[in-house]
Amino acid sequence: DIVMTQSPDSLAVSLGERATINCKSSQSILNSSNNKNSLAWYQQKAGQPPKLLIYWASTRESGVPDRFSGSESGTDFTLTISSLQAEDVAVYYCQQHYTIPLTFGGGTKVEIK
Amino acid sequence: EVQLVESGGDLVKPGGSLRLACAASGITLSNVWMHWVRQTPGKGLEWVGRIKSMSDGGTTDYAAPVKGRFTISRDDSENTLYLQMNSLKTEDTAVYYCITLTGGCPRWGQGTLVTVSS
Numbered sequence: 001d002i003v004m005t006q007s008p009d010s011l012a013v014s015l016g017e018r019a020t021i022n023c024k025s026s027q028s029i030l031n032s033s034n035n036k037n038s039l040a041w042y043q044q045k046a047g048q049p050p051k052l053l054i055y056w057a058s059t060r061e062s063g064v065p066d067r068f069s070g071s072e073s074g075t076d077f078t079l080t081i082s083s084l085q086a087e088d089v090a091v092y093y094c095q096q097h098y099t100i101p102l103t104f105g106g107g108t109k110v111e112i113k
Numbered sequence: 114e115v116q117l118v119e120s121g122g123d124l125v126k127p128g129g130s131l132r133l134a135c136a137a138s139g140i141t142l143s144n145v146w147m148h149w150v151r152q153t154p155g156k157g158l159e160w161v162g163r164i165k166s167m168s169d170g171g172t173t174d175y176a177a178p179v180k181g182r183f184t185i186s187r188d189d190s191e192n193t194l195y196l197q198m199n200s201l202k203t204e205d206t207a208v209y210y211c212i213t214l215t216g217g218c219p220r221w222g223q224g225t226l227v228t229v230s231s
Contacts, residue, residue, distance in 0.1 A: 034217075038217065040219050049208075049222070050221060052220075055217055055219060056217050061218070095219070097219065100163055100174055
């Protein structure tokens with residue numbers, strides 16, 4: 001199974017400051033058909049399903065504010081919130097869909113400092 | 114727009130059975146690979162199983178903890194995905210989601226809660 005190691009477990013960031021979440025896959029998740037990494041980022045608020053933010057590692061989902069961005073380097077992936085807003089308080093997850101079993105990071109809880 | 118709506122979650126006793134449904138719109142389920150994923154506070158997000166598209170054989174695969182107890186099927190006339198869960202255990206308590214990854218863009222339903230407790 002591909003292990004997705006997400007860090008940190010939690011972080012507190014001041015409003016307007018940058019938040020950075022990391023995710024590392026235990027092996028390559030590069031889709032050879034399109035040369036894109038099969039990685040998605042989600043935001044989940046209490047009592048709600050995960051909301052898609054980013055797919056193919058760096059493609060922002062329609063309607064997602066541009067303060068959210070995804071980047072990649074090999075098997076290392078990063079979700080950046082460039083200027084944290086109060087409504088961004090949530091748990092964030094990465095997920096690989098390169099192969100089954102689909103696997104997820106353990107989540108990062110983002111709070112306001 | 115793809116919409117997935119799960120239903121069927123309930124409180125069931127250990128050893129019992131339950132069938133979850135995932136009704137789809139905006140997508141033809143027989144043409145896509147569909148997954149079930151569950152979420153618990155303790156174990157986080159866990160893949161349950163997958164059914165391939167009809168053109169890819171419609172075969173199924175399951176996670177080890179549910180293999181032999183859970184069955185994924187599809188009713189193409191109703192455009193609905195199912196998860197038949199038998200011999201339920203307390204550790205199967207979770208919110209269950211159906212998801213599709215068409216074009217590499219994940220789409221999730223809102224989830225349905227299954228509670229296994231005596």
